[in-house]
Amino acid sequence: xxxxxxxxxxxxxxxxxxxxxxxxxxxxxxxxxxxxxxxxxxxxxxxxxxxxxxxxxxxxxxxxxxxxxxxxxxxxxxxxxxxxxxxxxxxxxxxxxxxxxxxxxxxxxxxxxxxxxxxxxxxxxxxxxxxxxxxxxxxxxxxxxxxxxxxxxxxxxxxxxxxxxxxxxxxxxxxxxxxxxxxxxxxxxxxxxxxxxxxxxxxxxxxxxxxxxxxxxxxxxxxxxxxxxxxxxxxxxxxxxxxxxxxxxx
Amino acid sequence: xxxxxxxxxxxxxxxxxxxxxxxxxxxxxxxxxxxxxxxxxxxxxxxxxxxxxxxxxxxxxxxxxxxxxxxxxxxxxxxxxxxxxxxxxxxxxxxxxxxxxxxxxxxxxxxxxxxxxxxxxxxxxxxxxxxxxxxxxxxxxxxxxxxxxxxxxxxxxxxxxxxxxxxxxxxxxxxxxxxxxxxxxxxxxxxxxxxxxxxxxxxxxxxxxxxxxxxxxxxxxxxxxxxxxxxxxxxxxxxxxxxxxxxxxx
DNA sequence: GTCTATACCAGGATAGAC
DNA sequence: GTCTATCCTGGTATAGAC
Numbered sequence: 001x002x003x004x005x006x007x008x009x010x011x012x013x014x015x016x017x018x019x020x021x022x023x024x025x026x027x028x029x030x031x032x033x034x035x036x037x038x039x040x041x042x043x044x045x046x047x048x049x050x051x052x053x054x055x056x057x058x059x060x061x062x063x064x065x066x067x068x069x070x071x072x073x074x075x076x077x078x079x080x081x082x083x084x085x086x087x088x089x090x091x092x093x094x095x096x097x098x099x100x101x102x103x104x105x106x107x108x109x110x111x112x113x114x115x116x117x118x119x120x121x122x123x124x125x126x127x128x129x130x131x132x133x134x135x136x137x138x139x140x141x142x143x144x145x146x147x148x149x150x151x152x153x154x155x156x157x158x159x160x161x162x163x164x165x166x167x168x169x170x171x172x173x174x175x176x177x178x179x180x181x182x183x184x185x186x187x188x189x190x191x192x193x194x195x196x197x198x199x200x201x202x203x204x205x206x207x208x209x210x211x212x213x214x215x216x217x218x219x220x221x222x223x224x225x226x227x228x229x230x231x232x233x234x235x236x237x238x239x240x241x242x243x244x245x246x247x248x249x250x
Numbered sequence: 251x252x253x254x255x256x257x258x259x260x261x262x263x264x265x266x267x268x269x270x271x272x273x274x275x276x277x278x279x280x281x282x283x284x285x286x287x288x289x290x291x292x293x294x295x296x297x298x299x300x301x302x303x304x305x306x307x308x309x310x311x312x313x314x315x316x317x318x319x320x321x322x323x324x325x326x327x328x329x330x331x332x333x334x335x336x337x338x339x340x341x342x343x344x345x346x347x348x349x350x351x352x353x354x355x356x357x358x359x360x361x362x363x364x365x366x367x368x369x370x371x372x373x374x375x376x377x378x379x380x381x382x383x384x385x386x387x388x389x390x391x392x393x394x395x396x397x398x399x400x401x402x403x404x405x406x407x408x409x410x411x412x413x414x415x416x417x418x419x420x421x422x423x424x425x426x427x428x429x430x431x432x433x434x435x436x437x438x439x440x441x442x443x444x445x446x447x448x449x450x451x452x453x454x455x456x457x458x459x460x461x462x463x464x465x466x467x468x469x470x471x472x473x474x475x476x477x478x479x480x481x482x483x484x485x486x487x488x489x490x491x492x493x494x495x496x497x498x499x500x
Numbered sequence: 501g502t503c504t505a506t507a508c509c510a511g512g513a514t515a516g517a518c
Numbered sequence: 519g520t521c522t523a524t525c526c527t528g529g530t531a532t533a534g535a536c
Contacts, residue, residue, distance in 0.1 A: 035501065059396060062312040065529060076503050078532080087530070143393070146310060186459065187469045190452070191445050198444035209436065219437045226477050285519070315511060326521045337512065
């Protein structure tokens with residue numbers, strides 16, 4: 001039994017129901033939310049965020065009117081504006097909460113795992129499982145980044161870079177320990193990230209093919225283990241042309 | 251010298267300047283464009299499409315007003331409407347022209363290459379080089395698919411599946427010929443596609459790191475060759491758990 | 501805390517002069 | 519072929535009753 005994580009276990013470890021997320025969001029944004037009773041506020045925030053994510057992910061946040069939102073959430077326009085002061089603030093709240101949770105969960109999941117192979121496997125599994133549980137949030141964050149104002153936009157990019165750096169650091173660590181062969185870690189990190197993102201961006205496709213998140217995780221881990229496996233001592237280099245060429249990593 | 255393609259050669263082979271693309275689009279849409287003189291029409295279409303792609307890719311097609319577009323293109327609102335009859339039609343035109351070119355170029359590029367390894371390399375290179383030349387179109391197509399009406403939306407998805415099927419067919423062919431080891435070709439195709447898409451979706455990132463499209467292509471080809479390489483006869487399977495398990499491919 | 505009614509503006513679209 | 523002026527809908531946001 002190695003350091004494997006399965007999806008059910010993961011779900012048990014993290015509390016990420018819409019209600020949990022909205023409660024945390026409420027507690028972290030009390031100043032800007034006019035409603036003071038936690039019960040009421042959380043109940044309505046759940047309705048608002050569910051509706052906002054559903055509509056936005058179907059036709060885009062810009063195309064979602066607040067009249068749409070009001071109808072879908074079952075609250076009047078006036079009520080909506082007691083939870084946020086502008087449409088833009090609603091956008092920011094969703095993005096901020098998403099980033100907060102991602103950072104916390106990813107870090108906690110790799111904490112204490114030292115072996116590079118296990119660490120790499122775990123971060124891949126954790127990212128995929130997390131994006132499965134919070135699929136609408138991840139999809140939304142990705143698609144609506146461009147609609148953020150400068151400040152929040154910058155934070156979104158930092159968050160993206162942060163995740164990627166976890167990956168490249170692990171690869172570096174594995175190369176130092178000779179557990180991985182020398183490859184361009186920067187590109188390797190980028191394409192792993194691309195594969196992780198594809199899971200939540202194309203979920204309809206994978207669902208239609210009955211591919212579970214665990215199967216996808218196994219596949220990605222296998223692919224990347226194969227690529228990073230040290231060469232047997234007597235073997236011919238797999239590619240003379242494209243192996244590590246000393247290009248400086250960022 | 252194998253069947254390699256470099257980016258300069260590719261650009262010489264295909265005619266894909268904005269003017270070429272707009273001329274083809276004009277000739278293919280004469281009914282719906284009120285302007286009849288080719289010279290005038292093509293000149294203005296270039297302005298319109300450049301402006302539309304620039305603004306849309308910065309803040310989204312929905313968020314782009316026709317007043318924005320009019321200003322950026324240097325044409326009046328009235329003039330714009332002689333080239334398309336509604337904002338939605340403009341969207342459809344961009345998407346249709348994009349799909350048309352992608353299909354034609356990809357098929358022509360792999361035509362005549364029979365060896366599965368070379369064929370796989372070529373399709374990866376061709377897709378990356380094409381998306382490099384037409385980056386704004388690719389980015390736009392990806393991001394604005396959800397804004398399409400039902401019919402066009404369906405076509406966009408078909409086009410996506412089409413590209414992926416080229417990949418999985420090549421993998422199948424390579425497996426039949428024992429040039430590739432048995433893997434889940436459906437998942438392999440999906441993640442290759444994800445890597446190809448990352449190139450045009452995150453171009454700012456790669457540009458900032460001074461990674462050229464050729465370097466990226468080499469990296470992806472190397473990664474996937476390594477993964478698909480047949481196992482040496484006496485070796486231990488790389489992963490007992492995740493190798494091909496007879497899951498039906500779609 | 502929540503609703504209804506309304507202000508006000510920006511959006512897509514078009515008519516008709518040139 | 520192109521522009522300006524204008525129409526009208528539907529958007530965000532708020533005031534004030536309950």
